[in-house]
Amino acid sequence: MTFIKKFINFKGLIGTSLVVLAVGTAIIAPLVIPLDYATNMDMRARLSPPTLDHIFGTDQLGRDLFYRVMLGARTSISIAVSAVLLSLIIGLPMGLISGFFRGTVDNILMRLVDTLLSFPALLLALTISAVLGPNFINTILAIGIAFTPYLARLIRGEALRVSQMPYVEAARSAGANNIRIIVGHILPNITPVIIVQFTISLAFAILAEAGLSFLGLGTQPPEASWGLMIQASRDYLDRAPWTALVPGIAVAVTVLGLNMFGDVLRDVLDPRSKT
C-alpha cells in the first residue's frame, strides 16, 4: 500500500501515465493498426501539413506520420529497452565484482572497460553493427555493448563506496559470506543509482538507434522507427518542420516520462523517503 501511496504525486502520476502511454502504444498499435499503413505512400499528399486526412501530416514520400509514429514506437522502444537491459546484464556483475573484490580482477575488468570507453559509444555501436550486419537483434547487441562500459564504471564506483561502509563490515563480522554481502547489502544500496542510470540510458538508446538508422545500420527503411523518421526529416526541416516535430515529440515525451518515472521509482524503493 505504501508503495502505491508514494506514486501518487504530481511527478509520479505524470511519469507513470507517460510511460504507460508510450509502452501501451508500442504494444497495442501494431495489433490494431494494419502494419502497411506505415509504409503506404500517397504521392499526391507529399509533405502535407497536418490535415483531417493526415492528422500529423505526411513525410516526403506521402506516408502518414500518425501511423508511422504509432507503429515506430514498437521498434524504438523495444530496441532501447532490450539494449539497456543487455548492458545492465553485462555491466552490473562486472561493476559489482570490480568494486567489491578490487585488486587484480578489478584491474583486468576496468582496463577492458577503459578500452571500450576510448571509442565514442556511437562509433563502437556502428562498428559492431557493421560487422554483424544490420538487423533488429544486431542493433540491440550493438547499442547494448556500447553502453555497457558506462554502466560498469558507474556501478563499480558505487559498489566501491558501499563496500567500505561500516554496515558491510558489520555484516562480515556477523558471518556473512561474499555473495550474501553483495546481494543483501551492496545491491540494495546501489539500486537508486542503477534506476536513474537505467532511465537516462533508455533515452540515449532511443537516440543511438536513430543514429544507427541514419547511417543505414539500424532499422532498415521502409520500416518505421522514431530515429529513422527524425533523420529522414532533415532535408525538409524548412518546408515541413512537422516531419521532425512529430517523432521528436514522441521521443521527448517518452524520455521525459521515463525520467520522471525513474525518479519516483527511486523514491519508492528508498525506505528513507516519506510517503
Add this chain to the structure above:
Amino acid sequence: MSLNTVVPVKNGEPIVAIRNLRVEFETDSGTVIAVEDSSFDVFPGETVCLVGESGSGKSVTSLSLMRLEEFGGGKIVSGKLALETATSGKLDLVDTDLETITAARGKEIGMIFQEPMTSLSPVFNIEKQLTDGLKRHTKLTGPELRAKALALLREVQIPEPEARLKQYPHELSGGMRQRIVIAIAMACAPRLLIADEPTTALDVTIQAEILALINRLKSDHNMGVLFITHDMAVVAQMADRVLVMHQGKIVEEGSVDDIFYRPKQEYTKKLLAAVPKLGAMTGTKYPKPLDVSSKTNKQINNKMAERANNKNILELKNLVTRFPIYGGVLKRKVANVHAVENVSFSINEGETFGLVGESGCGKSSCGRSILRLVEPTSGDIILNGKNLLSLNKSELRSARRDMQMIFQDPFSSLNPYMRVKDQISEPLKNFGITNKSQTDDLVADLLKKVELPISFLKRFPHELSGGQRQRIAIARAIVVNPSLVIADEAVSALDVSVQAQVLNLLMSLQDELRISYLFISHDMAVVERVSHKVGVMYSGRLVEMGSRSQIFENPQHSYTRSLISAVPIADPKQRNILGNVNFRPIPSPVFPVGYEVKVPQYKEIEKGHLVLVE
C-alpha cells in the same frame, strides 16, 4: 519554560544582548522551530557557555548572531540581536542591511568552527587565509599585512610562524589548524568570539591546549566569549556563566557554580547525572552504572564479579599489524605504518578491558585485527583456546560467531535498506543457527533485552534515533551469544544522556550474559566507568596496563599521566587545564621497510600493573 530575566554578572554594557530570539526552519514536513524565545547577554571579559544536546538549537543561536542562519534555510521570525559595536554604536542585527552585517562579521564578531579540517580552504596558503579578513576590514597593505599575520600566529603560539605562512592546511596537524582558525577569528580583534564546539573533533591533549589558548585570549583582550558545546566537562572548565538549552529553549541560566552545584531544572540535573566524571570511581572495585533514570533502570549487582572465575576468553600475544605504503614508479612497498606493535593482553570471562588512546594510536586497528577485519602481520590471537591466526577462511567465519563488534557510528553501521528484524537476525541467518520461529522468538526477546518496544521490528533504521540505533547494533552483536564483544568507540557519537543509558545497558548485559568486552575509546572518563582492566595505547604500543584502579589512581607512565591530566573534569572547582599546557606531539608511526622494532620490555609495578620501559 524560558527565562526572560537576565542576571547581570558583570557591570557595564553587554557586547550583545539577545532578546526573545525565535528562529524557524521551513522543511518538507512543516515549520520547525529551532530556537524559541531565547534571551541572554554576553559581557566583555566573560565566557558564556551554551550547552545542550544535538538538536537543542545551540548552534543555530550562534549562527543567528552572525546572521548566518539563512544559509541553512533558517529565518529569524522575531527578536532582537543588539550588538554594541566599537565604531558605530548599537546595531540591531535582525533588521540591518546585509552590507552593515558583512562589515560586522569578522570585525566585531569572530567565529571558530568545529572542524579544523574543513573550515580552512585546502587550496589557499595560511597567509592568504589569515589576511583575507584584514584586507576587508583594515587599510593595511603589503608588508604591514604580513607583519600582522606573523603577530597573529605568535599570539596563538604557533612554532616557526614565518615558515607556516607559506604552508597549506594539509601540511599542518589538527591542533595547529585549529590555532590558525582561531588566529583568523582574532585577526580584527573582535569584541565577541563565538566558538562552536571548537574542540569536539580534537584529541584530549590538544583540546586542553586549545581551551587554555581561548581562555588566555579572552583575558588578554577583554573579549566576550560565547562557547557552544555539548560537553559538560568542558563547560565546567571554561564557563563563567552557563545557559542550558533544550529543544530550542533556554531552560536554565546561572553562574557555573549554580548550574553545577545548585541546578534547579530537572533537565539540567539529568544532564549532569549522565556525565561520567573522571576520578569519581576512586575506591570502587567494579564498574558502576551511571545514575540516570531510564525506563528499566536495572540494578547491577556485579553478579559476575562475585562469581569471579578467571576463565580466560581472549589472549593476545605480541600482536603486530602493519599497513604497507606503496610508492615509486613500480608501486613497490616503500614503508610500513606500524599500527599495532607487539601488543599483548588478556581478557577474562565477564570482564571489560578498556583500551584508551588518542586518534591514530592504533586502538581501532587492534580491535579490527582481533576480528581479522584487517589481517595482522604476526602474533597470536587466542579466543577460547583457538588461535585465530591459524584459521582458514571458512574456519574464521565460524569462529566469528564467538566475537562480535559494535561500531562507532550508529547511522552508518546499519544497512538503511533492512528492517530492524532483519538487521538483528542477520547473524543467525548467516551462521544458520536457528529456524524461522526460533529466530522470531529470539529477536523479540533481544529487543526486550535492549529495552526497545516490540513494534520496532518492522521499522527501518532511519526511523530510529541514534541511541535506538545503537541498541539495535548491540542486539545484533549479542544475538549469536558471543563470548567477546568489541565495542569500538560505541558511545562516542551519542548525546551524553543517551550515552549514559547505552553504557548502563552494556553493563547490565554483561552482568546477565557474562560477555567480555574489549571497550575501545578515547574518553578516559567513560573507560574509567566501565572497565575492569585498562590498557593505554600510544603510537601502536601498550605503554601501561593494569586494573582500573591501578591505571587511574596510580598512573606510572608519563603518557598515561599527561593523558589523565588533560581530561577536563566536570567540576568547576577542579579547573585542571587552564594553565599554559603544551603536550608532546605524537611521533609518526611510519617506518621504512626492514626497520627493526625492539620488543617492548615491561616492568611490573605491582601484580598485574605493567609499565613500558623505555
